[in-house]
Structures are given as structure tokens and as C-alpha cells.
Amino acid sequence: MAPGGNGTEIGCESCHGAGSVHVKKGGGAGSIVNPRTSPETCFKCHQDKRGEFSLPSTHPVLAGKMSCADCHSPHAGDMVAEGGTNFGGINSTCLKCHTSQGGPYVFEHEAAREGCVTCHSPHGSVNAKMLKARNQNLCLQCHFQQQTAPGVILIGGRDHSSFLTRGTCWSAGCHEAVHGSHVSSSLRF
Amino acid sequence: MNTNSTLSSFRRPAVLVGAGLCLLAGLLPAADKKEPPLENYLDLSAGYTLQKGDRPGFQKFIQADKDGFGGVEGLFLTKELNDTTTLVLQGHALAGNRDYLLDLTITKNEVGFLKFGYKEYRVWYDGLGGFLPATNFRRQLYNEDLAIDRGNLWFEAAYTKPDHPRFDLRYDLFTRKGTKDSLAWGDTGLAVNSANVRGLLPSFWKIDEKRHQLAANVVKTSDQNSWSLGLRYDKGDYTNTRNENRRAGEAGFDRKVTQKEGQDYDLFQVRGSYENRIHDKLMVTTAVARTTVDTTLSGSRIYGQDYDAIYDPAFLNRQQRDEGFFGLHGESQMKQTVANVSARYRPTEHLVIVPAFRFEKIDWSNKVDFEETNFGATKLPINDEVEADSEKNWKVISESVEARYTGVKNVSLNLKGEWTKSEGDLSELRLLEPGTPLQAVSIDRDTNFERNTQKYAATANWYVRPGTTVAVQYFYKIRTNDYNSPRDNTVSTADRYPAYIANQDFETNDFNARLSTKLGATLRSVTRYDYQKTTIRTQDLGLAFDQSANMTSHIIAETLTWNPLNRWYVQGGINVVWDTLRTPASALTGAAGGLVKNSDANYVDFNLGSGYALDDASDLYFDYSLTQSKDNFVDNSTRTVAYGSEAKRQLASVTWTRKLDRRTSVTLKYAYAKNDDVPSGGFANYEAHLFYGKVQYRF
Structure with a gap:
């Protein structure tokens, strides 16, 4: 935490809410806000994602059938648990649920190596199938x-x-x- | 699932659920506060809709059954079985929505736990096909009410005795079954005329996937280090079919195409990790995994009078170039090795440096044989035995350095550089009539590729004063892909994907800034701006570099939260988005003119929510949302199929909750939804009234 005291509100409680009951109870589910049950915690800062999840073609996050944490690791460094020096390879997050799209194929589409996001907007799109362009x-x-x-x-x-x-x-x-x-x-x- | 706006059942959670809960909690009678909390609850609910218009489209929007639903919306039960053993049961069962959960956990302190559960939920799709404004053409060929059910059955046992290694064994069964729409639309000569066919007829997928997963882990943790070893075995199979109707309703041309894709695979993985706190300032983490996947492939693409037809070379409505295949059988093997190592070094109180390294090697071999089918100009069948195989080998090396600095008062800084280098080889061979005197080489190609990526990111947070934060983030990323085919028999033909691309460069600049602040005692504001620009430059073999794409997006977002009274909150938010994807195709003339329009994805999303505590036992909530995409649709249906988005969707709801006594509360909700869609010619419009009620009993 940065010294100076102005940022003391920014910590665990900025996402998980007040933790006094949680501490008093010795931890455990049900005694503190779990952002996995609602995306509202994430939308507080990532307002643009609320808009994307409201579009006609989207993952069912607002419907409560998925959560932000299904794809993102909020406690890890750069949020997405794949690519770069992360242990998971590119596309591994998508292929957890969309296994058949991962092949194998005798003749592959090179775009898949660039990542699913080359063609798809994973948070939502005005286009069917979350396509970047229709x-x-x-x-x-x-x-x-x-x-x-x-x-x-x-x-x-x-x-x-x-x-x-x-x-x-x-x-x-x-x-x-x-x-x-x-x-x-x-x-x- | 929240308890106020239970309609995430009606799709959209209340804007400020937490504040809503506080309303009621803050006004509870003092006597209630002295009672011990009631942790367990049972929620019974039901919902019903009155709706007209595109019913599947409405269902896809709310992700709930258009004909209503009801049942147990929530069950939570904890029970102390004895002094050391606890049972926790969670669940729901909403008939109609096919939304089920049974999650049972039995925990024995300092020994371990057992978990058992089953979860199933449905995702709805709209099978609406295309619409041609120029002739007001649209066809419905089947029930467009489509849905996929996802299921997960699990069992887990863990041994968690303190100061001992932790053992964990888990079994999962994942299923995915149902129907969903496909964008590979069938062509029709009825929209314009038989000489100018357009792809407009709706298609659909039948999905049937299943995967068993067994995983075992052992973890040992001490003050200074921890290590883990894991094994995973997956066995899965799927048979998915895409069903397409070509020239439906046209005498002599009407035929159905069924494409089957099948897999039966076994995955085996062994992995380990080690984390060591070398001293107070340095911690090193490393992990390694080895994975093999063996797959049996199958498939076919057959034209016929009905779906799932058997190949018939004399099928009456066959047409020239009705290409397909059957009897596909093949095998694939993938071997992957991944290792990474990272260190967390804290040389001073305010500086943390994290260097990291990752290595990945993949070897993939695929081989299939099948009977390829086609029809010539006189509709005579042309069949070939085909063998095709490919070998792919590549290595990826990634390095990164991240530094976090908090030495400036009320400021945190984060810098990261990341470099990835990938190179490999792809060889492809496709033979016609292999092993016979008629053997011919269709494709014989070897492609070397090299990819280099650099990414630089900087983040700064300035805590201006308590309650006010300014956050800015920028990253620059460039990737260069180079392809070289030392062997390629397709150079003289038009069919030579992907060897035709020789070089490709992707470049992205991304910036966002956010200001969170309090505007007085009762008003809080969060303002955010996002900018991203990506260009793609492509060079095809023997040609010059050309900018093949230019993508730009601007997003302005604002959220205001107002708490004028302890019993009243109001929250409003808006996103205004300008999003464009430009390629040079829109500027072409002649026969190519007017075919490809600019791809814009501009939209506005607005939401407003409010909650008011009517008395010490009742709350009232109001929500309104508007999502409107604008200026994204150009009607060029005289030249081709008109694509784009121009729609306005609104949802308004009012919710009343009342706490009848310490144990019982009720919720009633009414919502109104309306959708107006231009590119579909109104066929995706709908209007709906939604009614919902819930009773919660705590015990």
C-alpha cells in the first residue's frame, strides 16, 4: 500500500466489503461479500464491462450463470490467467468450456494461435457469437x-x-x- | 443470486444490491438484532411472462424460460453433525429454467472434507436466420427456440490434517447437450432470384459433448516452502452436427447438409510446483507440466433430402459442386511441455521486482483418411479416397519483468515488460487416391513460422485524498509474424491458404484513465475513459505490405451514486462507445464496390436504479436499463446480405420486498422489456411483461 494514508480504503474491503464479521467468525463463506456471486463488485471500476455484458451477444454473466472469476484471477498480477509468462497457455481460459473449438485439426486456422479474441469480443458484442464484426x-x-x-x-x-x-x-x-x-x-x- | 432483484432470474441484477440489503438491515427492529442470526434459508419462487414478438430472442435476453419457471430458488443449510463435523448443503431447482444445483460438503475439522454435487444450467439461443431488406425476405425453417444444457457432476475427497501433506482427489463429469444457432447460413434463390443466391437460411448445431476428469493432488506447505504434485486424466467424446438447408423450398434445388464432427480423446497430465522463500526479500516459484492428448477423429458432410442422410450419389436434387465427404477416420496426438519460474524480490520496503520466464514446447501430429465427394457439371458423382496429415512443432519462450514501486507518498506505480518469441514448423500433406496408380498430390507444403511479441505496460494510482483516486494505465503491444514456405506445391494455384501470407504485424496502443471521487457527503462519482487502437499490416507472398485493418475504440463511462437519506439510494451509469473496424475493402470500386461496408459497433448503455426503505420492514426498488446500438447498419442488400446492428432494448422493473417476521420475507417483482431491431426487419422485436414472486424462510 502506498504511504500517506489516502489510499487506506483501497484494499481487500474495496472488493469484499466490510470484513469485521468475517474476522470475528474466523473466516468462511457467507460472512463476507463474494464477488463470484455478482459482477457488481468488478463493475465498480470496470464500468465499460457492464456495458459490454449488456449487449445482445454476451456470456451469461448478468444472468448469474457465469462470474468474472471464471475467466479472471483477481488476485494475480495482470488479471488474465493465461498468456505471457503465466502458466496457462493462450486460449486455455476459453477452451476450458469451449473444448471442441480447440481441435485438433489437420488444417488449422492460424488465427487461433493469435488467440480467440482475434475474432471474438469475450465480454460481449453487438454482433452474434460475440464477433468483432458481423x-x-x-x-x-x-x-x-x-x-x-x-x-x-x-x-x-x-x-x-x-x-x-x-x-x-x-x-x-x-x-x-x-x-x-x-x-x-x-x-x- | 441476489435476494432483492432475484431476477437475475429476470436477467439484470439490481444496480446496487449491496446498498439495497443495507436499507433493510439498517432499519430492522432492535429486537431482531438481539436474536442469533439465522444462517439457513429456503427460497421458493415462481416467474411468468406475457410476451409477444420474437419469443426465442426474448428468452435469449433474459436467459430464462419464456413460459415461466418455479421451484426452489435457493437452499442453504448448515448443520453441526457432532463437535468436529459440519454439513453444508446448498442448492436450487427451478423447473422451466432447467437450473439445478445440489452442493453437499461434509467437513471434519483437522481431518478433511467430502464434497458431492451436481449443477445444471441452460443457455438459450435464437435460431433466427437472415433478413434481406431489399425484398423483405426471411424464412423460418424450424423451431427457432434453441438451448444448450451444461451439466457438471462432481465428487471430491480431501485429507487436510495440519502439518501433514494435503491430499485431494476429485472427479468431474462435464456435459453439454442441446441445439444452438449457426451463422453458416444456407443459400436461397428466393430472396432475389435463382441467379443471385444469398446466404440467409437459418442453420443450427446439435451438440452432444461429455468429459470425465479425474484429478489427484498432493500439497505440502511449511513456513519456508511448499510443493505440489498433481495428476489429471480426462476422457471425453463429442459428436456435433451442423445442419444446413440449401435452397429450401425451391423445386429441384432443395437439399439438406449434415456435417458431423466427432472426437474421442484421452488426456493425461502430470504437473508439479515448488515455492521457496529463500529469505525475507526473495521468494522463488517454479512449475512444470507434461501433457499428452490422444484423439480419435471422425466426421462426414453429406447432402440429402433430410438431415442425417446416408450418402447417395443419385440423390435427386444434387447440384454441381455439392462437395462433401464421409467415412472420415483419423488420429491425433499432442505432446506439450510447459515450465515457468518466477521470483518475487523485495529489495526495499517500497519496491517489488518480479522477473518471470516461461517455456512451452508442443508437438502435434494429425492424420485422417476419408472419401471425398463431389458432383460434376452433369451431376455425375466424382469421388476420391483422400489421406491428409499434418505435423506441427513449435516452441514458445516468454520473459517478463514487473516492478511495483510505492515510495512516493499516496502513489503506487507498476511497470511491466514482456517479450515472447515463438518459432515452429508446420508440414501438410494431402493425397488423392493414395497407394493406387491414380495417386496425386493435392497439397505438399512445409511452412516455417516465427512470432515475436513485445508488450510494455505502465499503471499508476494516485490516492489524491481519502475517497478520491486517479488511476491510469497504458500498454503498447506489437507482434510480428513471419511465414516462410520452403516447400509448397500450391504456389501456382489459388488454393494455398495459409502459405499466401508471408508477414503480418499487429500493433496495439491501449490507454485508460479513471477518477473515483466523492462529490460532497452523499454523492460519489466514478468516471472512466478507455481508448484502444490496433492496426494489422499484412504482406502476401510477392506483394507489398498493406494495412489490412485499423480498429479504434473510445469508451466514456460515468457512474453516479447518491445516498440522500439513510433509507434511499440512487445509482445511474452510462457507457458511450465508439468502436470501428476499417479495412480497405470498403473503398473498392467496380464489381467489388459496395460489397463490404465499414464495421462499426457503436452503442450506448444506460442504467438507473434506486432503492427506498418504505418502513422498518419493507423496501422498494426500481431499475431501468437501455442498450442502444446506433449507426452500425448500412442497407446494402441490393448488392449482398446487409449486416450490422441497430437495436434498442429497454428493461424496467419495480421490486417490493417485505419482511413479515424474523423468519419470513416476501418479494414481488414486475418488469417490462422491449426490443426493437432494424437489421432483422422487425422479426427480432419483442415486448414482454414479467411477473415474479419469492418467499424466503430462514431457520
């Missing part, structure tokens, strides 16, 4: 290439103008295996 830009953010001819949209060297009239890359029947495929290196299905 249209073709979701894929083009990585797959847009220098255009070498006018009036076309070259992706992977092939003009996709006519294909994109049908919809997005993954909902037009062309690249449905977004997490990886056993049969097609272009992730057809």
Missing part, C-alpha cells in the same frame, strides 16, 4: 491483400467479388470451418 471485415482484417487489379477484391490471389454477394466468408457456404478443418486447407468445411 460482415466480411472480420476475415479481411488479416486476409485483405494488396489489390493488383481494379474493380475486384483479391483474397489469397483469387477474385472474391461474386462470392461476397452471397454473404460473409463463413456464411456464404465457402469457409464454414472457421476454427479448423480435417479435409480442406482453405477451411471450406
Whole structure:
């Protein structure tokens, strides 16, 4: 704690509430605020996350079926329990519940190595499936290439103008295996 | 689940639940305070809705059954079985919502505990497909009321005698079963015409997943050090199918596609950790794990008159390029080694330095064989035996140094640098008609990749005065990915993902600042601003670097809490978000013009809540929330499928609670919900009245 005394309110009780009863009882559940039962504690500082969890596509945190602590370690250094020098590898938090998305695949989608958050907004999104974008830009953010001819949209060297009239890359029947495929290196299905 | 706004049952918790509880507690009759607290309780509740419009969409929003629910919302029971043994039982069982919990713990002091439990909850989805504004087209092909049930059964036994090693054995069964929507929509010629098909028809997944997990741990802790050793074994399987209807309702074109993906896997892991307090200023922690996963793969993609059809080369409605496969069988093996070590060094009272190092090595081999199916121009079947395999090997080395300094009066500073280097190799081979005179190489590619990441973060908290804090945080992150394919037989063809990308750089600047302060004796304010900008630069083989994406977001948030009286609080909050994702595609012209619009995700979220203690036994609560996404939808449905978001959703509720006596209290709640959605043409609109009641009995 910083010296000076002004920050004395910032400690265990800023998240867990008054601890006198907890101490008197010798610890234990039920005698102190447990942020796992409500995200309101976290929203006190992370107000932006309240907004994200209110969006049409979100993890069911406000519905009480998940808690912030299911993905975050509030007592650890940088909050997310994966990546960097943390013991858990990138994506391990997501794959705890979404095991089938982790493969294995004979032909993997490189984006998975960048992390699930390359395509998904884990707290919530205005787009279905918590996607960062609902249209073709979701894929083009990585797959847009220098255009070498006018009036076309070259992706992977092939003009996709006519294909994109049908919809997005993954909902037009062309690249449905977004997490990886056993049969097609272009992730057809 | 909170006790005032029990409708997290109606989805949204009260804005200030804690304050609400205090209202009632602060006004309890003095006589009650002298009684011993009643720890145990039983909550019985029921909810019902009157609703019109998109019922599955409403259900997805509130995450509760649209037809109502009822049962035991909460049960908490503690009992001293004898002087040293305690039983704790928690549970709920809400029929309709399929929300169940049984959590039993028996603890014997200084010996150990036994736990047994089962938890199940449902997550709802809306199977609504696409809508084309230009022709007012939408199709409903099946019951769009979709849901997945997640279950967890567990048993745990632990030996926790003081000054002895702690032993822990736990078994879990995780299940996931049901249906959910898919965005791989089927195409239709009815929205425009048969020469201009659009992907709009709703699709859905059938999910059936199961995983057994057995874990054993032993931990020994002393004043100076602790060590642990753990074993874990998982056995899981799943069979998931995506069900897609193409050209539904069009004579001669209507066909259903069922894609099955199956796995049967065994995971084995051994891990250990050691923590040693070398002296008062230095503590070192290290951990290591070795994991192997063996997987059997299966799958198929078959066109037919119905879902789950058997492959029929003479299927009447087959079309050219109806590609699929069946009889997929394969195996995969993954071996992973992870180790990390970190030190916590405190050279002075106000300085803590934490260096850390992590190493990861993964070897992955995958091999499948299957029958690939297709149809030519004359609808003649074209089948090939296919073998495909890939080998992936990579290493990741991460280093970080973090420093925390509190030597400045009322200020805490945190600095962190993190560097990650990853390199590996991916080889892919795909053969047609292997081992026959017709054998042909479809893909033969070897790709080396190298990834380097740097991240620098700084955090400062300034405690200006009691009750006022300024917090700022900034990080900069850059990742460079380089790909090189020394062997690639696909260079001359268009189908060469991922080897086509040669270099890719990601760069992110992220900043946020927060001011928490008291504005007088009764008003508290928290103001926050978040900014993030990410760019992606991509270079494809033989081409120049191009900025393929530019993402920017600004978030302004404000929360005000006002306690004008001991018996009354008001809290309001607002988030205003500007969020854009730009790619150069929106600027293209000609045949590519107008196809890809900018992706904006701007929205406003507003909430207001208030609680008032009517008397010494009754509270009244009010909540209102508004979430509105704006300016994110451009109707380009004359060119393609129009995507985007423009919706306004409101929820208002009023809750009354009354404590009838020391043991009994009741809660009544009414809520009104309304959703207006533009991109769906109104098909996702709904309006609902929700009624809810609860009785709590404490004992």
C-alpha cells in the first residue's frame, strides 16, 4: 500500500466489503461479500464491462450463470490467467468450456494461435457469437491483400467479388470451418 | 443470486444490491438484532411472462424460460453433525429454467472434507436466420427456440490434517447437450432470384459433448516452502452436427447438409510446483507440466433430402459442386511441455521486482483418411479416397519483468515488460487416391513460422485524498509474424491458404484513465475513459505490405451514486462507445464496390436504479436499463446480405420486498422489456411483461 494514508480504503474491503464479521467468525463463506456471486463488485471500476455484458451477444454473466472469476484471477498480477509468462497457455481460459473449438485439426486456422479474441469480443458484442464484426471485415482484417487489379477484391490471389454477394466468408457456404478443418486447407468445411 | 432483484432470474441484477440489503438491515427492529442470526434459508419462487414478438430472442435476453419457471430458488443449510463435523448443503431447482444445483460438503475439522454435487444450467439461443431488406425476405425453417444444457457432476475427497501433506482427489463429469444457432447460413434463390443466391437460411448445431476428469493432488506447505504434485486424466467424446438447408423450398434445388464432427480423446497430465522463500526479500516459484492428448477423429458432410442422410450419389436434387465427404477416420496426438519460474524480490520496503520466464514446447501430429465427394457439371458423382496429415512443432519462450514501486507518498506505480518469441514448423500433406496408380498430390507444403511479441505496460494510482483516486494505465503491444514456405506445391494455384501470407504485424496502443471521487457527503462519482487502437499490416507472398485493418475504440463511462437519506439510494451509469473496424475493402470500386461496408459497433448503455426503505420492514426498488446500438447498419442488400446492428432494448422493473417476521420475507417483482431491431426487419422485436414472486424462510 502506498504511504500517506489516502489510499487506506483501497484494499481487500474495496472488493469484499466490510470484513469485521468475517474476522470475528474466523473466516468462511457467507460472512463476507463474494464477488463470484455478482459482477457488481468488478463493475465498480470496470464500468465499460457492464456495458459490454449488456449487449445482445454476451456470456451469461448478468444472468448469474457465469462470474468474472471464471475467466479472471483477481488476485494475480495482470488479471488474465493465461498468456505471457503465466502458466496457462493462450486460449486455455476459453477452451476450458469451449473444448471442441480447440481441435485438433489437420488444417488449422492460424488465427487461433493469435488467440480467440482475434475474432471474438469475450465480454460481449453487438454482433452474434460475440464477433468483432458481423460482415466480411472480420476475415479481411488479416486476409485483405494488396489489390493488383481494379474493380475486384483479391483474397489469397483469387477474385472474391461474386462470392461476397452471397454473404460473409463463413456464411456464404465457402469457409464454414472457421476454427479448423480435417479435409480442406482453405477451411471450406 | 441476489435476494432483492432475484431476477437475475429476470436477467439484470439490481444496480446496487449491496446498498439495497443495507436499507433493510439498517432499519430492522432492535429486537431482531438481539436474536442469533439465522444462517439457513429456503427460497421458493415462481416467474411468468406475457410476451409477444420474437419469443426465442426474448428468452435469449433474459436467459430464462419464456413460459415461466418455479421451484426452489435457493437452499442453504448448515448443520453441526457432532463437535468436529459440519454439513453444508446448498442448492436450487427451478423447473422451466432447467437450473439445478445440489452442493453437499461434509467437513471434519483437522481431518478433511467430502464434497458431492451436481449443477445444471441452460443457455438459450435464437435460431433466427437472415433478413434481406431489399425484398423483405426471411424464412423460418424450424423451431427457432434453441438451448444448450451444461451439466457438471462432481465428487471430491480431501485429507487436510495440519502439518501433514494435503491430499485431494476429485472427479468431474462435464456435459453439454442441446441445439444452438449457426451463422453458416444456407443459400436461397428466393430472396432475389435463382441467379443471385444469398446466404440467409437459418442453420443450427446439435451438440452432444461429455468429459470425465479425474484429478489427484498432493500439497505440502511449511513456513519456508511448499510443493505440489498433481495428476489429471480426462476422457471425453463429442459428436456435433451442423445442419444446413440449401435452397429450401425451391423445386429441384432443395437439399439438406449434415456435417458431423466427432472426437474421442484421452488426456493425461502430470504437473508439479515448488515455492521457496529463500529469505525475507526473495521468494522463488517454479512449475512444470507434461501433457499428452490422444484423439480419435471422425466426421462426414453429406447432402440429402433430410438431415442425417446416408450418402447417395443419385440423390435427386444434387447440384454441381455439392462437395462433401464421409467415412472420415483419423488420429491425433499432442505432446506439450510447459515450465515457468518466477521470483518475487523485495529489495526495499517500497519496491517489488518480479522477473518471470516461461517455456512451452508442443508437438502435434494429425492424420485422417476419408472419401471425398463431389458432383460434376452433369451431376455425375466424382469421388476420391483422400489421406491428409499434418505435423506441427513449435516452441514458445516468454520473459517478463514487473516492478511495483510505492515510495512516493499516496502513489503506487507498476511497470511491466514482456517479450515472447515463438518459432515452429508446420508440414501438410494431402493425397488423392493414395497407394493406387491414380495417386496425386493435392497439397505438399512445409511452412516455417516465427512470432515475436513485445508488450510494455505502465499503471499508476494516485490516492489524491481519502475517497478520491486517479488511476491510469497504458500498454503498447506489437507482434510480428513471419511465414516462410520452403516447400509448397500450391504456389501456382489459388488454393494455398495459409502459405499466401508471408508477414503480418499487429500493433496495439491501449490507454485508460479513471477518477473515483466523492462529490460532497452523499454523492460519489466514478468516471472512466478507455481508448484502444490496433492496426494489422499484412504482406502476401510477392506483394507489398498493406494495412489490412485499423480498429479504434473510445469508451466514456460515468457512474453516479447518491445516498440522500439513510433509507434511499440512487445509482445511474452510462457507457458511450465508439468502436470501428476499417479495412480497405470498403473503398473498392467496380464489381467489388459496395460489397463490404465499414464495421462499426457503436452503442450506448444506460442504467438507473434506486432503492427506498418504505418502513422498518419493507423496501422498494426500481431499475431501468437501455442498450442502444446506433449507426452500425448500412442497407446494402441490393448488392449482398446487409449486416450490422441497430437495436434498442429497454428493461424496467419495480421490486417490493417485505419482511413479515424474523423468519419470513416476501418479494414481488414486475418488469417490462422491449426490443426493437432494424437489421432483422422487425422479426427480432419483442415486448414482454414479467411477473415474479419469492418467499424466503430462514431457520
